[in-house]
Amino acid sequence: MGKSAATTSSAASSSYGGGGTHPASSSSSSSANDPSDNKHEQRLQAVLLADTFTNAFYPITLEPYDGDAVNNNFNTTISYNTTNTAGAAAATGVQDPRPLILCPINNVPLLHHTIDFLQGNGVEELFILCALGAESLERYIRCHAEGGGGSGSGSGNIAAAAAGSGSGGMKSNNFASSINSDGGGGSGCANKIVWSSKLMISIVRITDCTNAGDALRELDRRNVIKSDPFILMQGDVVTNVDLHEAMICHTQRKKKDAAAIMTVLLKDVGGWGLNEDDYVDDVNEGEENEEDDKANQGEEKKDENDGHHQAPRGTITYHGSSGNFLPPLRSSTDDLLLALDTTHSNRILLWDSHPQNANAALPSIFFHENSSNITVSRNYLDVGIDICSPDVLARFSDEFDYRELREQFVANCVSEEESGLQSARIYAHILNTSRGEYAGRPLGDMRRYHQVSMDLLRRWCYPLVPDNYHHHCSNIGSGGSQVIQRKSASYVRERHFIYRDVMSTTKVGAGSGMDPTTSSHNRSHLGRSTQLLGPLLLGPNNSIGERCLLQRSVLGPNCTLLDGCSIVDCHLWGNILVEEGAVLEGVIVCEGAIIRKGAIVERGCVVGRGCIVGEGVRLREFTRITCAAEVNDEDDDDYSGFSDDSSNEEDSEDNDDDLEDEDEDDDDDGNEVSKSTEATSSQKATDVITNHEVVGKDGIGRVYVPAPSDEYDSDDDEEEAEAEAMELMKSQSIGYDMKLVYQKWKKLQMVEEDDGFSLDERDSDEDDSMMYMDDEWTNDDAAATNMRSSVSNSHLGDDGMQITGRQKGVDVVKELRDICLEHETSTPVENLRIELNSFKFSQNATYADCCTGAMMAVMEKIFEESAGDSIPTPGKLVGSLKKMLDYWGALFNSICMGMEEEKAIIYALETMALGPVEGKAASALMQEPAFRFVLQTLHDQEIVNEEAIFAWASERRGEGKDSPLGSLFWQKPTQDFLEWLDEDESSGEDDDDSDSE
Amino acid sequence: MIPPSSHLAANLDDPHNVRRWLQTYHPKQLALLNNFEISLRLGRFSTRGCDGTDSGSSAQQQQQQASSSSKYQYGKERRVITTRTVELLRSIIGSTRWGTAAQLLTLLRGLGNELHAAGGYREPAIGNMVRRIMYAVRDEADRAPVMATSTSTTTTTENAHKMEVLTEQLASTNLRATRALSLSSVLWAHPQHITMKHSRQPSGSVDYSDRMLALTDSSDSTGAGGGSGGGDLSLGADTSASTHYYACYPPHYYNRRDDLRQSVMEAIQEIMSELEDLHKNINEQAVQHIHAGEIILTYALSKTVELFLKAAAAKKRKFQVIVCEGSPHFGGHAMAKSLAGAGIDTTVIHDAATFAIMARVNKVLLPAHAVLANGGLIAPSGCNMVALAAKQNSVPVVTVAGMFKLCPMYPHEGQDTLNDLISPSSVIDYSLLGDPVLSEVEFVNPVHDYIPPQLIDLYVTNIGGFQPSYIYRLLAEYYHSDDWDVFE
Secondary structure, eight states, X not given: OHHHHXXXXXXXXXXXXXXXXXXXXXXXXXXXXXXXXXXXXXXXXXXXXOOOSSOTTTTGGGSEEOGGGGGGGTOOOOSSTHHHHHHHHHHHTOOEEOOGGGSEETTEEHHHHHHHHHHHTTOOEEEEEESTTHHHHHXXXXXXXXXXXXXXXXXXXXXXXXXXXXXXXXXXXXXXXXXXXXXXXXXXXXXXXXXXXXXXXXXXXXXXXXXXXXXXXXXXXXTOOOOSSEEEEETTOEEOOOTHHHHHHHHHHHHHOTTEEEEEEEEEOOOOOOOSSSOOOBOOOTTXXXXXXXXXXXXXXXXXXXXXXXXXXXXXXXXXXXXXOOOTTOOSSOOOEEEXXXXXXXXXXXXXXXXXXXXXXXXXXXXXXXXXXXXXXXXXXXXXXXXXXXXXXXXXXXXXXXOXXXXXXXXXXXXXXXXXXXXXXXXXXXXXXXXXXXXXXXXSOHHHHHHHHHHHHTTTTTTSSGGGOOSOOOBSSOOSSSOOOBSTTOEEEEGGGEEEEGGGTSOOOTTSSOOHHHHHHTOOEEOTTOEEEEXXXXXXXXXXXXXXXXXXXXXXXXXXXXXXXXXXXOEEOSXXXXXXXXXXXXXXXXXXXXXXXXXXXXXXXXXXXXXXXXXXXXXXXXXXXXXXXXXXXXXXXXXXXXGGOOOOOHHHXXXXXHHHXXXXXXXXXXXXXXXXXXXXXXXXXXXXXXXXXXXXTTOBOEEOOOOOOTTSOTTSOHHHHHHHHHHHHHHTSTTOOXXXXXXXXXXXXXXXXXXXXXXXXXXXXXXXXXXXXHHHHHTOOSSSOOOEEEEEOTTOOTTOOOOSSSOTTOOHHHHHHHXXXXXXXXXXXXXXXXXXXXXXXXXXXXXXXXXXXXXXXXHHHHHHHSOSSOOOOHHHHHHHHXXXXXXXHHHHHHHOOSHHHHHHHHHHXXXXXXXXXXXXXXXXXXXXXXXXXXXXXXXXXXXXXXXHHHHHHHHHHTSOSSXXXXXXXXXXXXXXXXXXXXXXXXXXXXXXXXXXX | XXXXXXXXXXXXXXXXXXXXXXXXXXXXXXXXXXXXXXXXXXXXXXXXXXXXXXXXXXXXXXXXXXXXXXXXXXXXXXXXXXXXXXHHHHHHHHHSOOOBHHHXXXXXXXXXXXXXXXXXXXXXXXXXXXXXXXXXXXXXXXXXXXXXXXXXXXXXXXXHHXXXXXXXXXXXXXXXXXXXXXXXXXXXXXXXXXXXXXXXXXXXXXXXXHHHHHTHHHHHHHHHHHSSOGGGOOXXXXXXXXHHHHTTSOGGGXXXXXXXXXXXXXXXXXXXXXXXXXHXXXXXXXXXXXXXXXXXXXXXXXXXXXXXXXXXXXXXXXXXXXXXXXXXXTHHHXXXXXXHHTTOEEEEEOGGGHHHHXXXXXXXXXXXXXXXXXXXXEEETTHHHHHHHHHHTTOOEEEEOOGGGBOSOOOTTGGGTTOOBOOGGGTSOGGGGGSTTGGGSOOOOBOEXXXXXXXXXXXXXXXXXXXXXXXXXXXXXXXXXXXXXOOO
């Protein structure tokens, strides 16, 4: 009968024609369960990079995480929830760190938003690449999947309601069995989980990967990505974008041009808008007019090029910033500078996210192209969603050393274009913010976490607002027709963006299938004299005492705030007790933590899972405390003592906790003495190392100290590295003033500028460079043009030039120097010349660069040879220099083509002398006659001739005596030398050699 | 892996089981539902206002469609959503295995809950469609004879027989009771009028159980028999919960009817064709309301209003239209363009000029988001101001709305009724919020206004023109009072 009815309906739908698609056929084609369905259209696939491969959320993501705690967010049946699950986790022997994407934002794990977003955009198969906490993630997904193992969302809760307090046990059984079952399946391959009838999730474990590049290569190796395009998404994105349009554009582009392999989503978040005094932007594009007018700085500049014959047929639009503020969504570690070709559907021409780069270069070939409008902007935020063709993965496999998706892959793809080697075009899709499209990356760091969280509460991401939550359309129990407990839309919006759980006000259905304990827990209490301000989200089952102040905060489920607390800019993740008079400002408090009476937790702090901040303690700003063990001992399964607690009654639980905590403290005290002798072999749950001087006598938790980054040079001071890491951590915490970050960047850029000044090939004279460009242009055969158009940032003048056609991040001079240093002096110098020459060509360097590098190498060798710490006297210096030049002279002779190169040698010397790093070299060269002697020696050896020296001298004449650049020049011996040289030249050239001897 | 409680899912006796029921028996239909819900939740229907052709809503198909309308207008083309809803319901109802009217009603109620939770509360028309189909089901179940096809247990039939005999005379007075001969059908004859008071109480469950006690015999036995198996009712909590729901419906709803499906599908088709002919029916009345030489003021963008005006213009009426631009979405601009394209004399004013210009206006034409039970109107934000200005100047306010916008609910929340705050992006550019001072400012962007009935003079609907005071009467024609509850 059912069948006949079905045919009836489908007949109806097709015959009446109201709905074009046949309902039955569409449903069959979309049935995700059937793997043989592939012969139809390829289902849209997506890749989610669940790890950001950063430690911004340490120590939270280091703490052990048991899957069921997640239910916290949904099940209101929580007492201190780890009760049953801890048992389950222990039973299965899983102690896995918390995956980043399971961190709750506004009381919902980010994963749910992500999956919703992808599902809403038609993704039918999702691959989650997960390194850290893959076990937890899989368990979680299985547990919440509709069709997969574990209890379905609805049934689980009904069962919970029906079976009362046994629910936890039932769930844990499910966990156990599901884990067991997939244990047999083999962990190597991705297990498919049916999340809903539309979406299949595979978790790809990439435990050995430490960066996005490795992860994508691993994915490519598995050869699972078939759909073109697929969506590549970072795990930390919250957005409401409709990808529909971007996908269409991408597909159309791809059809026309196979090289258009990627579309990157960007959002305009506004630029850096600090004081205009210390923030001056000028577009310094070769032949373009200098815009000095600061008043115009904020506005778009559309300058038609003014008729130079080499002028590209296009315009540059610079989006400066306006106003006086900082873009709140920006990361504290990258500073994205973009150039977009707006005529060609926003093709990306430049991608530079290094904050320390003061300069950026735009290949001139982009100006050739017909009527290109190039927009250079720092206002864009990388959303973290890309629409890619599978070629992208192949590209990653080819370039085995790419680690980062953005800094390396995108940046290089974009800059490689002009060399014509591999053409991969990357386009940008800019979110239409006026349509309400929003994107934020809350898990990049905690400052942004707070910002995005508040933005969500302020409804910027509109359909994604708490009163529209729908993760778990399940109902827990059911009353009559009126009183129905639903998890969906359980938040109601009140004035001033205050959201409260509706269950706190709804009466629980009488006599329904509700678990009595559940119902008693479902009542939230809010003290009448408590002040609620600003965006605020109050989860279910909270109890808030009198005279509290809550502002810009998120309270998870089961938080208890006693009288007189102050919670501002905080995120309380659930099951938290804050005792009387505690003050929290800008803090993330993880599950199960306790803040004791009168404690003050300052901005930027993190209180980890199960930590306790003792009575009256003042936790200094940017302190992160955790119960997690040190990063190194992985197999350590310690955890605070809550797990043993099985009481459901909240009050008694608190007491229990108290008792137990004290026990633990005692243990700790005892252990701390014995630990020094004891090997760290078997650690018990109570074995949490506690910094009592920080968290107080009755506190639990150690201070997390960020590990210094690996990239730091080993010869750098250890302390400095730690300080750096600490500073980075602070900048990623709530409440950090981004102005400081900006200032730091500025300083970095200053350093870069100083370095760059002497290291880079330089044309301080604008006319020179123009000439240079003119020449190049006229001889141009479109392959490698050297027209440099540089866009210099902020305070930088016009002298920051960078060579195009060069690999990103390569310091050519340094490389050249290293080549020289590594050269075996036993082999003929001709070999070195060839080597330098080839490198020069590969990086589009000049002979001047080679000279600089070689000179620096020579000097360095000299200092290396001069024994010990003693600074060689000028005489000695010259002696050894002469010796060196016996060998190296030939090289210089062959690579010094003219004045440019000779000048470069002098600059190199100058750099050595003034350089900020080489202390020994600098001091040796700065000794009074040393520079003169060296100069004279070079002159005598006919490596540098008078003209070059005079050219250098005339440049330096303008410098003050006190300025670093002028100091060498104004040295008395140097002046003498120059004078002598001057006379010498005028008197006659014959005597040169004899005089110097 | 089957969850331990999955045997419960077999029962279509509780609206809250619907999802599980679908999951167990009709995964494909569940997929449709899921898809619809996601689109609804993410607001995709308003951004991708298509012409309602891809009811299958397979994402791949959607992608291949050219993005025909990229203009973002919140809630534009509400009829599309409504049509989609009906299509969804049709495909689910048409292809799932329900046996009785009661089961079908439970299914519908469950679907209503689902859709409501997924964002349907923002589009009241969705709930309205579910209610209308429920009404159609009740209508069919009441109309047709129960006897012949009853497959319930013998006790039920016997009971029913007994009751028929007992109540024949009583029932003869009642039209519906003669169709369904039972004591209960007498008591339930016109539930709209008889049981309304009870069912609207919050403690409805208690009420039902009381009533159930009165009908112990029949309802208990039918309860067990009407479901797909008495053995399912194993857990106490669930049994009690489900019996409450049994009590919702008259006993003869639990009888299996083979022809019910066919007639329900026909009823749904009627609704569909009503939606299709909606604008045609409304526009037929255009010339009655828009007279030559009049100055009509309208607010922002509305498909219904636009077509209404164009229909009048097509009849060679000469009139002038003033369009309020409808900040911050500025739908008025698109509206003006469209109207001017049809040869109508169009003027755009900014919203603040409304009051000043009202003195020259002959008639105000307002769009509708929902029409409420008291005759009030939910309209785009800003319309209340227009209506008040019109009242001040005694300008008649006419609202054009399809009957699918009629909601059985009362605006007890004032301006918050059916209202929503959307992203403030149209009010202020996000990139300006880096300013620490500005970031402390609250930016609020409400979507709708509630306009009380006394400010509205006439509703022009697809079934004719009505005064606000008559609206409550229409409710009884469209919805069964037991279905009035807001979907939870």
